[in-house]
Amino acid sequence: MSSPALDRRALSDFRALAGRIDGNGPRYTSYPTADRFHNRLGEAGYHAALADCRAAAPAPLSLYLHIPFCENICYYCGCNKVITRDHGRSAKYVHYLAKEMALAAAHIGGRRQVLQSHWGGGTPTFLNPDEMRRVMASLHEHFDLPADGEHSIEIDPRRVDHARMALLAELGFNRVSLGVQDFDPEVQQAIHRVQPFEETRAVVDAARELGFRSVSLDLIYGLPHQTTARFNATVEQVLTLRPDRLSVYSYAHLPHVFKPQRRIDENALPSAGEKLDILVSTIERLTAAGYVYIGMDHFALPDDDLAVAQREGRLQRNFQGYSTHAGYDQLGFGISAIGAVAGRYVQNARTLDEYYASLDAGHLPVMRGFAMNQDDHLRREIIGALMCNGVLDVAQIEARHGIDFAHAFAAELADLDRLAEDGLVRRDPHRIEVTLLGRLLVRRVAMVFDRYLREDAARLPAVQPAANDGVQPVRFVPKYSRVV
Numbered sequence: 001m002s003s004p005a006l007d008r009r010a011l012s013d014f015r016a017l018a019g020r021i022d023g024n025g026p027r028y029t030s031y032p033t034a035d036r037f038h039n040r041l042g043e044a045g046y047h048a049a050l051a052d053c054r055a056a057a058p059a060p061l062s063l064y065l066h067i068p069f070c071e072n073i074c075y076y077c078g079c080n081k082v083i084t085r086d087h088g089r090s091a092k093y094v095h096y097l098a099k100e101m102a103l104a105a106a107h108i109g110g111r112r113q114v115l116q117s118h119w120g121g122g123t124p125t126f127l128n129p130d131e132m133r134r135v136m137a138s139l140h141e142h143f144d145l146p147a148d149g150e151h152s153i154e155i156d157p158r159r160v161d162h163a164r165m166a167l168l169a170e171l172g173f174n175r176v177s178l179g180v181q182d183f184d185p186e187v188q189q190a191i192h193r194v195q196p197f198e199e200t201r202a203v204v205d206a207a208r209e210l211g212f213r214s215v216s217l218d219l220i221y222g223l224p225h226q227t228t229a230r231f232n233a234t235v236e237q238v239l240t241l242r243p244d245r246l247s248v249y250s251y252a253h254l255p256h257v258f259k260p261q262r263r264i265d266e267n268a269l270p271s272a273g274e275k276l277d278i279l280v281s282t283i284e285r286l287t288a289a290g291y292v293y294i295g296m297d298h299f300a301l302p303d304d305d306l307a308v309a310q311r312e313g314r315l316q317r318n319f320q321g322y323s324t325h326a327g328y329d330q331l332g333f334g335i336s337a338i339g340a341v342a343g344r345y346v347q348n349a350r351t352l353d354e355y356y357a358s359l360d361a362g363h364l365p366v367m368r369g370f371a372m373n374q375d376d377h378l379r380r381e382i383i384g385a386l387m388c389n390g391v392l393d394v395a396q397i398e399a400r401h402g403i404d405f406a407h408a409f410a411a412e413l414a415d416l417d418r419l420a421e422d423g424l425v426r427r428d429p430h431r432i433e434v435t436l437l438g439r440l441l442v443r444r445v446a447m448v449f450d451r452y453l454r455e456d457a458a459r460l461p462a463v464q465p466a467a468n469d470g471v472q473p474v475r476f477v478p479k480y481s482r483v484v
């Protein structure tokens with residue numbers, strides 16, 4: 001799919017529809033989604049997946065490492081993290097990460113090439129330089145990480161200086177992702193994350209000077225004290241940094257689920273209408289500044305790999321979100337990390353105690369997982385095509401999976417036709433295309449093909465009459481640690 005700019009008409013239609021069509025739903029970094037994982041697939045299932053991976057022709061891998069530690073709590077946070085100032089705890093964790101890598105690598109056998117790696121958290125830069133070197137040495141001991149692969153790390157700009165950025169470059173990272181959220185001082189106070197603009201700019205400048213290939217920034221809208229004018233000011237500051245990629249996540253206030261959010265003053269949260277204005281205004285400003293709308297909450301400069309991959313119809317999704325390398329098996333290391341190997345998903349234990357106990361007993365610390373069947377593979381391909389490239393070639397799917405699409409998906413096509421009436425999709429017997437408007441609500445389109453949601457009809461929001469005057473919150477799901 002080409003990536004035409006979102007025009008005013010699509011945004012105006014979105015504003016009109018947003019209160020009526022629930023944009024809430026899974027982010028589909030996996031299909032089936034992680035809330036379908038179960039504890040019947042434990043370590044034995046992971047062993048079988050790794051054995052299949054070993055038996056297949058050697059193919060490149062993707063790796064995810066979860067570093068859960070943070071020095072301070074951000075009140076909006078929903079990640080699986082450990083708040084501590086005791087750096088002795090990370091030394092122990094690094095030791096166990098090495099154990100886990102050795103165990104998994106022994107099952108796969110040989111030194112696989114890793115073309116994509118990502119360190120997320122928590123705060124990966126909580127590790128001191130020596131600990132980072134040790135983790136990287138463990139990776140190199142078991143895997144081959146070519147310098148021209150994608151090797152990225154999440155950075156808290158409050159915790160790194162030029163020397164640390166130089167270390168990251170020396171260790172082989174070539175992409176950095178910076179948490180920003182908002183530059184407004186009052187918003188920063190309210191979320192307990194004080195991070196002056198100059199501090200962030202110094203990190204971005206260092207990344208450019210040191211030759212990092214990509215700099216990505218995260219913002220969140222819907223936070224306390226945010227208004228359209230104030231968030232616009234943050235966006236203008238961000239644009240002076242010209243990040244290669246930008247994520248603009250929606251904050252959903254769920255204090256019953258995420259305890260830190262209880263410290264957020266609910267009375268200071270923007271209304272649903274104001275939130276919608278912030279989002280529309282941000283999309284307008286970013287696209288006017290030359291950013292390509294990739295999908296959901298992601299934007300990229302036109303020459304960024306993601307935008308190029310989308311233009312060429314080869315964008316994919318994995319647990320790191322949109323990706324150009326999602327076809328590889330992915331190994332996850334660390335607490336709550338998710339892997340996807342040989343048609344199975346696996347997720348590690350969520351707590352440090354469980355994680356350490358499993359590894360002490362010589363076991364891979366798998367907590368739960370899911371083995372995909374043929375129907376899951378088919379639907380994953382359909383959802384991936386719609387979410388990433390906005391187009392589904394029906395004949396290709398029929399040929400690859402030996403199905404009659406119209407017969408196999410009669411109920412789904414009827415639902416899709418209702419979304420077509422609202423302008424979210426266009427279709428004929430050969431092709432389903434997500435419109436510009438549909439891209440803003442693409443989760444809703446993808447949900448039509450989610451068999452598990454269909455079976456659980458109560459979870460599939462119906463199109464409501466136009467009585468609701470506010471945008472439904474799109475739940476802020478932390479990017480990598482709690483992916484549904």
Ligand code: SF4
Nearest residue numbers: 070073074077079122
């Ligand atoms: S938002 Fe990030 S830095 Fe803040 S507490 Fe959560 S994981 Fe830690």
